[in-house]
Amino acid sequence: MKTQRKTPSRRVAFCAAFAVLLSSVGIAHAQDSDEETTSALSIPQDLKIFGENDPNVRRAAVRVNGDIITGTDIDQRLALVLAANTQPMSPEETERLRLQVLRNLIDETLEIQEAKAQEIQVDPAEIEQTYARVAAQNFGQNTQAMDEYLGRIGSSPTSLKRQIEGELAWQRLLRRNVQPYVNVSEEEVNELLARLKASRGTSEYRIGEIYLSANSANRASVFENAKRIVEQLSQGGSFVAYARQFSEASTAAVGGDLGWVRLAQLPTELATVARDMDRGQLVGPVEVPGGFSIIYLIDKRQVLMADPRDALLSLKQISLAFPASTSEQDAQKKAASFAEGVKRIKGCGDADSAADALGASIVTNDxxxxxxLPAPLQQLMLSLQVGETTPPFGSAKEGVSVLMLCGRDEAATNDGPSFDDLMTQIEDERVNKRAQRYLRDLRRDAVIEYN
Known part of the structure; x- marks a missing residue:
């Protein structure tokens, strides 16, 4: 008996300031390459454009099958994304982002309209509950604080609640009209489990992806847009926020997180790149079938093997504070003297009294x-033996510290996903692909007027 679950949607545009609201599973690569080509179109190679079209000209409103998206709607949704970006954006980049936000609002409107046409309603009380949950995660159960925050950044509670409504409506529609018609056989799942066990000890990767679809007509412009996204991310932009806003893969709803995958599960182009990536590295744009991908290596581990970094440590942190006026040179001398004193400590049992003698404070965490731990300390702790300490670390302002290892509980062996977990993952991937086609059909049939 499988547990009931929520169906992941194609897209959510919540910014990184907000937690993931709606649970979803996104482990497998779920790109749905557009099967259309321009082969049926009659487009001359030496074409001439008659008239002018400036995509950066702001329009006061857009009417989608009769429902209006105002300029204020766009501005307030754009503010959510800008608030998640740690670096200032140029006017040109902001305007490009505004166009993407408009496209997302059109999709959101189509999703809500289709749900209503199928007599699927979202109770306002359910929207309020979800909104309150976001407030609890970010503002200590204070919805008023979040209301005020949204106002300060130029957004509004109404804009975020509309986004919640669209997500809930689309998920409910997929659960009723798509998910029941997706079937996964036990043989498929058992075959995948067998392959997983056969790959024991090989590497698997937790990858974040931003996927942008492209065809022969728009490939150059999509590539340039992908390059601009990489530049923003390299300057400190939130990968999760950009994935939710820009990515056209189904994993956009979870910030682009593909979950744990093996190289064989990835397109050849991505597998080749991911194999040589280090944790925290960003690469792209990489051309893949149907478009371009920007990938971020979140983590790496061995299939069905215990990860040493999951070991639980018992640590003592011994710290020596410096006076506020300490210069960098004096800090170096004090740190060197402190390091010599730490070397004389005879294990964790001697740490408290030795710290007092050094004039240092001590904190224990089991x-x-x-x-x-911070990345520079992780490798040190992996090789540390009980009773040993790390090299001193700190600054002239914060003082100097060492960590002493007092115990280690090794990580348990990773038995891998269960039968039901794998079946759910395969089903979700197939539902996501059908959801992309569903939304694409809604776009084709929509009557959209730009004012």
């Missing part, structure tokens, strides 16, 4: 996971 439940520290190695992967939760």
């Amino acid at each position: 439940n520290v996971r190695i992967r939760d």
Whole structure:
């Protein structure tokens, strides 16, 4: 008996300031390459454009099958994305982002309209509950604080609640009209489990992806847009926020996170790149069938093997504070003297009294996971033995510290996903692909007027 689950949607545009609201599974690569080509079109190679078209000209409103999207709607939704970006954006980049936000609002409107046409309603109380959950995650259960925050950044509670409504409506529609018609056999799941066990000890990767579809007509412009996204991300932009806003893959709803995948599950172009990536590295745009991908390596581990970085440590942090006026040169001398004193400590049992003698403070934590430590310390802790300390670290302003290892509980062996987990993942991938086609058909049939 499988547990009921929510169906992941194609897109959510919540910015990184908000937690993921609606649970979804996105482990497998779920790109749905557009099967259309321009082969049936009659387009001359030496074409001439008659008239002018400036895509950056703002329009006061857009009417989608009679429903209006105003300029204020666009501005307020754009503010959510801009608030998640740590670097200022140029007017040109902001305007391009505004156009993308408009496209997303059109899709959102089509999703809500289709749900209503299918007599699927979203209770206003359910929207309020979800909104309150976001407030609880970000503002300590204070919806008024989030209302005020949205106002300060130029957005509004109404804009975010509309986004919640669109997501809930689309998920409900997919659960009723798409999910029941997706079938996965037990043989498929068992075959995947067998392949997984056969690959024990090989590497698997947790990858974030931003996928932009392209065809022969718009390939150059999509490539340039992808390059601009990479530039923004390299300057500190939130990968999760950009994935939710720009990515056309089904995993946009979870910030582009593909989950844990093996290279064989990826397109050849991505597998070739991912194989040589380091944790935290960003690469792209990479041309793949149907478009371009920007990928970010979140993590890497061995299939069905215990990850040493999941070990739980018992640590003592011994710290020596510096006076506020300490110069960099004096800090170096004090740190060197402190390091010599630490070397004389005879294990964790001697740490408290030795710290007092050094004029240092000591803090104990018995439940520290190695992967939760800063990256420079992780490798050090993997090779540390009980009673040993890290090299001193700190600054002239914050003082100097060492970590002493007092115990280690090794990570448990990873048994991998269960039968039901794998079946759910395969079903979700297929539902996502059908959802993309469903939305594409809605766009084709829509009557859209730009004022």
